[in-house]
Amino acid sequence: MAGQEESSRLVELLTAKDDQLASAWVEAVSRTLRGRISLAELERELNELYTALVDGLRHGAFDWQGDAYAELRALLAELSRSRARQGFTPTETATSVLACKDVLAPTVDTGAADIHAYLQLGKLMDALALFTLEVYAKTREEIISAQSEQLMELSTPVVKLWEGVVAVPLVGTLDSARTQVVMEKLLQALVDADADQAIIDITGVPAVDTEVAQHLLKTVVAARLMGAECIISGIRPQIAQTIVALGIQFGDIVTKASLADALKHALGRRGGDLTGNGGQA
Amino acid sequence: MKAPLPDLDADEETMPIDSNDDVVRARQLVRTLAQRCKLSLVDQTKLVTAASELARNTLVYGGGGVLRIGLVRRAGRTGVSAIFDDDGPGIPDIDQALTDGWTSGGGLGLGLSGARRLVDEFTLDTEVGGGTRVAVTKWAR
Numbered sequence: 001m002a003g004q005e006e007s008s009r010l011v012e013l014l015t016a017k018d019d020q021l022a023s024a025w026v027e028a029v030s031r032t033l034r035g036r037i038s039l040a041e042l043e044r045e046l047n048e049l050y051t052a053l054v055d056g057l058r059h060g061a062f063d064w065q066g067d068a069y070a071e072l073r074a075l076l077a078e079l080s081r082s083r084a085r086q087g088f089t090p091t092e093t094a095t096s097v098l099a100c101k102d103v104l105a106p107t108v109d110t111g112a113a114d115i116h117a118y119l120q121l122g123k124l125m126d127a128l129a130l131f132t133l134e135v136y137a138k139t140r141e142e143i144i145s146a147q148s149e150q151l152m153e154l155s156t157p158v159v160k161l162w163e164g165v166v167a168v169p170l171v172g173t174l175d176s177a178r179t180q181v182v183m184e185k186l187l188q189a190l191v192d193a194d195a196d197q198a199i200i201d202i203t204g205v206p207a208v209d210t211e212v213a214q215h216l217l218k219t220v221v222a223a224r225l226m227g228a229e230c231i232i233s234g235i236r237p238q239i240a241q242t243i244v245a246l247g248i249q250f251g252d253i254v255t256k257a258s259l260a261d262a263l264k265h266a267l268g269r270r271g272g273d274l275t276g277n278g279g280q281a
Numbered sequence: 282m283k284a285p286l287p288d289l290d291a292d293e294e295t296m297p298i299d300s301n302d303d304v305v306r307a308r309q310l311v312r313t314l315a316q317r318c319k320l321s322l323v324d325q326t327k328l329v330t331a332a333s334e335l336a337r338n339t340l341v342y343g344g345g346g347v348l349r350i351g352l353v354r355r356a357g358r359t360g361v362s363a364i365f366d367d368d369g370p371g372i373p374d375i376d377q378a379l380t381d382g383w384t385s386g387g388g389l390g391l392g393l394s395g396a397r398r399l400v401d402e403f404t405l406d407t408e409v410g411g412g413t414r415v416a417v418t419k420w421a422r
Contacts, residue, residue, distance in 0.1 A: 175305075207329045209333040209337075211337060211388065238326035238327075242326050242330045246391050246395035246396075247381050247394065247398070248391060
């Protein structure tokens with residue numbers, strides 16, 4: 001196997017003074033993490049990595065993608081994931097691996113063969129550090145996409161305002177994905193609450209452009225197909241002027257400035273009465 | 282491309298528009314500048330909405346592009362200018378594209394014409410096969 005000689009030499013060097021080298025590594029890493037991980041935990045993590053590294057070198061030379069390194073890769077992936085979740089920076093995460101190079105750094109009296117072996121170790125550790133960073137980035141992406149999903153769920157609550165009246169307060173940007181969620185939830189709520197009046201409140205939508213308007217219109221049409229009437233509320237003065245300038249036609253859809261007005265209108269259509277005296281208003 | 286462009290001041294900012302998230306970011310950037318320029322709330326909303334339409338056009342019809350935005354000063358007035366640039370297919374018939382209700386995609390057909398009504402100055406420069414550039418300006422009153 002290529003590099004057999006260097007890897008055996010490295011195993012020799014790494015095992016000869018393993019306690020000393022591993023604790024030098026722990027010390028170097030703990031300095032960069034500034035006590036945000038307990039020393040005992042760091043020691044446990046790095047000692048495992050150290051053992052796995054020596055094992056990998058012994059059986060797989062420098063082929064870090066091979067089977068001999070499977071355990072090391074698994075350990076690194078675990079370390080990287082936990083660092084990403086705990087909010088450590090990419091530098092701090094990669095340093096945990098890269099610092100291992102320094103503990104074997106050549107000194108003045110290092111022989112030529114050992115320097116060669118050290119260079120090979122350097123290459124290996126660089127590759128492993130990149131692998132660690134990749135896992136780190138992937139974990140971060142997973143966290144972000146999970147959060148945006150949660151946000152999507154959170155940001156579209158459908159509330160029952162009155163007997164037969166449901167409302168969706170929309171907050172933030174309305175894109176195609178969110179409209180889809182809003183529409184599904186609203187239509188389901190119409191069925192669940194046995195409602196025939198739906199209020200879509202856009203007080204929290206900062207700007208209504210043609211795309212948002214188109215999404216709103218589609219939602220209204222879908223609700224109508226189910227026999228429900230929609231009211232769009234929360235049209236602020238600046239939004240009203242913008243809609244007029246854009247030339248958007250809301251047609252026969254009822255729009256109101258406030259949610260309260262919309263509720264009043266919905267109750268009026270249902271023949272209900274806000275004072276609750278049972279009679280027709 | 283020959284229409285004169287607004288003279289952006291030194292603090293102009295540039296951002297790519299290559300995804301839906303960029304449209305949102307472009308909108309936020311325009312809002313920040315509109316506030317810095319002390320546009321009224323109505324004018325802020327109008328400019329932000331126009332920018333939103335144009336950014337989406339850049340993305341959907343131009344296949345992505347670049348937004349340059351900055352403050353402009355002329356005759357003692359201050360305003361905000363945004364320039365949207367893409368290397369897309371261009372617009373073959375400008376009059377048709379600026380007609381209310383006409384769309385080559387699936388939209389309402391009000392984006393380009395509506396954006397023109399929302400701002401104080403609007404220039405459209407396009408060439409079939411040579412991309413499209415739209416520059417808009419809103420002045421503080």
